[in-house]
Amino acid sequence: MGKNELDKDIISFLNNYFAFKEVKSPKSGYRALEGKVSVLDRKNKLWGQFEILILINEKNYPYTIPIVIEKTEIIKRDWDFHISKEGECCLDIPHKLLKMKKRGIVLEEFYREVIYPFFANYHYKVATDKYANGEYKHHFKGIAQFYQEEYGLNNYGNIIALLETTVSGIKYQPNKQCPLCGGSKYKKCCRKKVYSLRGYGLDQLKLDLALFKENNLKTENISV
Amino acid sequence: MNLFEDYKNVIKKAVENDPTKSNRILGLSESALESNREYLKSLRNELPGRELSPEMKLFAKGMGVPETFDYQPLGSHPDFAYLKGTDLVEEHWIISGFIDVKKSTKLFNNFTKATVRLITESIIRASMFAVNLCGGYVHRIQGDGLMVYFGGKNIEKLKAVEDALKSFSMISYFVKNDLKDFFEENGIQDIHTRAGLDLGHSKQVDWFYSGIGESGEVTTCSLHTSLAPKMQSNAKNSGIVVGHNITTQLRKDKYFEQRSKEIHDYEDGRKYHQYNFDWERYLVDNNLAVQNDMGVLVLTINITPDPNRNSRDLYPIASKSKPYFNYGQK
Numbered sequence: 001m002g003k004n005e006l007d008k009d010i011i012s013f014l015n016n017y018f019a020f021k022e023v024k025s026p027k028s029g030y031r032a033l034e035g036k037v038s039v040l041d042r043k044n045k046l047w048g049q050f051e052i053l054i055l056i057n058e059k060n061y062p063y064t065i066p067i068v069i070e071k072t073e074i075i076k077r078d079w080d081f082h083i084s085k086e087g088e089c090c091l092d093i094p095h096k097l098l099k100m101k102k103r104g105i106v107l108e109e110f111y112r113e114v115i116y117p118f119f120a121n122y123h124y125k126v127a128t129d130k131y132a133n134g135e136y137k138h139h140f141k142g143i144a145q146f147y148q149e150e151y152g153l154n155n156y157g158n159i160i161a162l163l164e165t166t167v168s169g170i171k172y173q174p175n176k177q178c179p180l181c182g183g184s185k186y187k188k189c190c191r192k193k194v195y196s197l198r199g200y201g202l203d204q205l206k207l208d209l210a211l212f213k214e215n216n217l218k219t220e221n222i223s224v
Numbered sequence: 225m226n227l228f229e230d231y232k233n234v235i236k237k238a239v240e241n242d243p244t245k246s247n248r249i250l251g252l253s254e255s256a257l258e259s260n261r262e263y264l265k266s267l268r269n270e271l272p273g274r275e276l277s278p279e280m281k282l283f284a285k286g287m288g289v290p291e292t293f294d295y296q297p298l299g300s301h302p303d304f305a306y307l308k309g310t311d312l313v314e315e316h317w318i319i320s321g322f323i324d325v326k327k328s329t330k331l332f333n334n335f336t337k338a339t340v341r342l343i344t345e346s347i348i349r350a351s352m353f354a355v356n357l358c359g360g361y362v363h364r365i366q367g368d369g370l371m372v373y374f375g376g377k378n379i380e381k382l383k384a385v386e387d388a389l390k391s392f393s394m395i396s397y398f399v400k401n402d403l404k405d406f407f408e409e410n411g412i413q414d415i416h417t418r419a420g421l422d423l424g425h426s427k428q429v430d431w432f433y434s435g436i437g438e439s440g441e442v443t444t445c446s447l448h449t450s451l452a453p454k455m456q457s458n459a460k461n462s463g464i465v466v467g468h469n470i471t472t473q474l475r476k477d478k479y480f481e482q483r484s485k486e487i488h489d490y491e492d493g494r495k496y497h498q499y500n501f502d503w504e505r506y507l508v509d510n511n512l513a514v515q516n517d518m519g520v521l522v523l524t525i526n527i528t529p530d531p532n533r534n535s536r537d538l539y540p541i542a543s544k545s546k547p548y549f550n551y552g553q554k
């Protein structure tokens with residue numbers, strides 16, 4: 001199924017974005033598209049061009065996140081620019097990408113909404129010294145920031161309780177007091193967050209849980 | 225800045241200053257018409273002449289053309305002008321092209337005929353610029369369109385084919401990308417170009433002088449000159465249709481889609497085919513245009529950053545991205 005759908009989506013992508021062509025993939029099990037991204041703003045003024053390689057997992061498509069490699073080396077290989085030594089671009093926080101992955105992507109939409117904005121944002125940062133919509137802090141701090149911004153959660157203990165509930169699959173009485181934060185009704189309180197968290201998949205949640213536990217200990221130690 | 229900016233601005237001003245809409249109820253007085261004519265007369269001087277705008281110069285440079293070029297006189301291709309007034313015939317290959325702007329007759333409901341005339345003239349002048357920029361010769365202006373030759377004695381056939389395709393692609397771009405949206409905003413639907421191009425090889429083309437004494441022109445007699453306007457009338461909106469001879473020169477299938485019906489039947493079992501030309505892909509592949517996030521074309525030969533760019537205009541796209549870094553640490 002994945003293969004036919006990917007075929008169809010690649011053809012449609014190449015019929016709309018003429019600066020791309022399919023090339024032999026350097027990674028087995030992947031299809032590779034090579035081409036130029038021209039960053040133009042809403043007034044169609046040109047900011048710059050990048051040569052990139054997009055790698056798409058053949059078997060998993062559309063339930064996959066393409067790998068994007070910047071080949072021109074215009075972007076300095078520096079963690080402040082969210083790019084690895086090999087030019088692999090860190091497009092977004094894994095949680096958001098995982099949600100897209102679970103829902104399934106459409107290549108053209110992914111290019112328009114994720115890949116292209118990543119390169120536009122690079123120019124925005126170079127011009128103004130900051131990213132248009134801010135950025136996540138690096139490593140664990142970025143994850144904590146994500147939980148704060150997305151769910152309004154500041155307290156690590158609270159986040160840990162939520163994550164444990166989600167990971168273990170424990171069910172609580174929907175109409176009783178919320179056992180996680182003490183709010184009035186569980187179904188109107190943390191249950192919504194539990195449902196939403198499931199979207200990121202168990203693997204990521206377990207990773208987050210371990211990170212929060214580790215850092216919770218650290219902060220406890222500091223405060224003691 | 226945009227290659228056709230000056231032409232577009234004249235059209236914009238002509239439309240914005242047209243008195244028809246504001247006088248819809250009372251009707252146009254002779255004095256309103258008169259001041260409109262005066263306004264358009266001075267506006268007409270804003271159309272680029274031999275002096276090119278900076279962006280036009282940039283394109284000229286990129287295409288290897290002098291920055292002030294002389295528009296070739298209409299009528300006689302310079303390489304065959306010697307035939308004028310003679311009864312000589314020369315066989316020589318040539319590319320014949322027809323392009324015109326199909327404009328809705330509704331234009332006449334919305335604007336004065338002086339405005340319609342300036343709109344038409346601006347499009348014709350922009351088209352002539354694109355033809356001359358790409359080394360072509362405007363043979364004749366007919367109504368809202370041009371008959372054009374590409375090729376001659378000092379140019380390779382393949383180069384002339386590429387020039388013809390570039391030139392007609394740019395004109396199609398101008399009307400489709402720069403003008404169509406503007407007209408639609410002003411209530412004029414469906415203004416578009418249609419074009420046809422074909423190549424006749426030397427055995428297939430006679431050059432000769434047609435006419436009596438001074439009243440005549442040097443022209444071609446060729447099946448392929450005759451087929452070009454037929455292809456033009458077969459073209460889809462904003463489309464360019466080309467003959468088989470063009471496709472065999474370029475040898476790049478990705479640009480050509482064969483039409484189900486042939487354009488000519490030799491009646492000996494052979495058929496001559498016509499093809500839709502993917503001019504948008506051609507402009508991008510030849511570094512004459514780039515595409516924005518939506519895939520919309522922007523004509524440009526210069527890929528250095530625009531000095532007048534403003535981060536405000538980049539914000540709506542850039543803000544969709546919020547980067548995170550986690551390499552080197554699991």
Ligand SMILES: [Zn+2]
Pocket residue numbers: 079080081082135136137138549
């Ligand atoms: Zn950073």
Ligand SMILES: [Zn+2]
Pocket residue numbers: 178179180181182183189190191
């Ligand atoms: Zn709660």
